[in-house]
Amino acid sequence: KAGVTQTPRYLIKTRGQQVTLSCSPISGHRSVSWYQQTPGQGLQFLFEYFSETQRNKGNFPGRFSGRQFSNSRSEMNVSTLELGDSALYLCASSSLPGTDIQETQYFGPGTRLLVL
Amino acid sequence: KNQVEQSPQSLIILEGKNCTLQCNYTVSPFSNLRWYKQDTGRGPVSLTIMTFSENTKSNGRYTATLDADTKQSSLHITASQLSDSASYICVVSANGYSTLTFGKGTMLLVSP
Numbered sequence: 280k281a282g283v284t285q286t287p288r289y290l291i292k293t294r295g296q297q298v299t300l301s302c303s304p305i306s307g308h309r310s311v312s313w314y315q316q317t318p319g320q321g322l323q324f325l326f327e328y329f330s331e332t333q334r335n336k337g338n339f340p341g342r343f344s345g346r347q348f349s350n351s352r353s354e355m356n357v358s359t360l361e362l363g364d365s366a367l368y369l370c371a372s373s374s375l376p377g378t379d380i381q382e383t384q385y386f387g388p389g390t391r392l393l394v395l
Numbered sequence: 396k397n398q399v400e401q402s403p404q405s406l407i408i409l410e411g412k413n414c415t416l417q418c419n420y421t422v423s424p425f426s427n428l429r430w431y432k433q434d435t436g437r438g439p440v441s442l443t444i445m446t447f448s449e450n451t452k453s454n455g456r457y458t459a460t461l462d463a464d465t466k467q468s469s470l471h472i473t474a475s476q477l478s479d480s481a482s483y484i485c486v487v488s489a490n491g492y493s494t495l496t497f498g499k500g501t502m503l504l505v506s507p
Contacts, residue, residue, distance in 0.1 A: 386438030
């Protein structure tokens with residue numbers, strides 16, 4: 280069974296630009312969550328989608344948005360990029376939504392975004 | 396405020412030795428606690444998930460313990476191998492909120 284895939288793996292953008300990242304979950308998984316990882320803040324939750332609906336959102340500005348398609352693939356968009364958005368963006372999939380259950384999340388390799 | 400604190404920040408041990416990583420949390424109401432292993436340049440991989448009623452859970456050479464009264468968890472690695480060199484992240488889920496609070500991780504280096 281193929282794991283979680285994320286594209287692109289690396290990306291360089293300049294301030295003010297926008298970026299779209301893609302995540303394909305494990306086949307059969309309908310829940311996709313996105314996380315931002317930086318050396319200073321560690322891992323932080325962005326949002327979670329299940330069956331094309333956003334179920335939960337972390338404490339990030341409105342410049343961060345996402346969506347999920349009918350095939351469970353998900354995209355994350357960041358508009359008006361700032362230097363502080365440089366980070367590793369991880370997505371994770373699971374068969375059921377929510378992390379208040381004993382449901383294992385499977386992480387992708389991440390997209391490393393550098394904003395210049 | 397929900398917080399997860401991990402110690403030590405980094406650790407170097409010799410191959411074959413055992414080590415224990417610590418995690419203290421203030422997340423409430425508590426749902427479950429997870430330990431992840433993250434190799435450099437890769438996404439985290441789940442090691443264990445424990446609920447309130449579980450004291451110990453093992454995954455091969457990894458054994459996690461949970462004391463819900465003191466809000467502490469530990470991850471014990473037995474007979475360390477070079478491939479255990481990674482960051483180990485403690486993550487706590489709050490009941491009913493579907494969000495995770497992450498620790499900053501412990502960077503483990505196993506030296507030959």
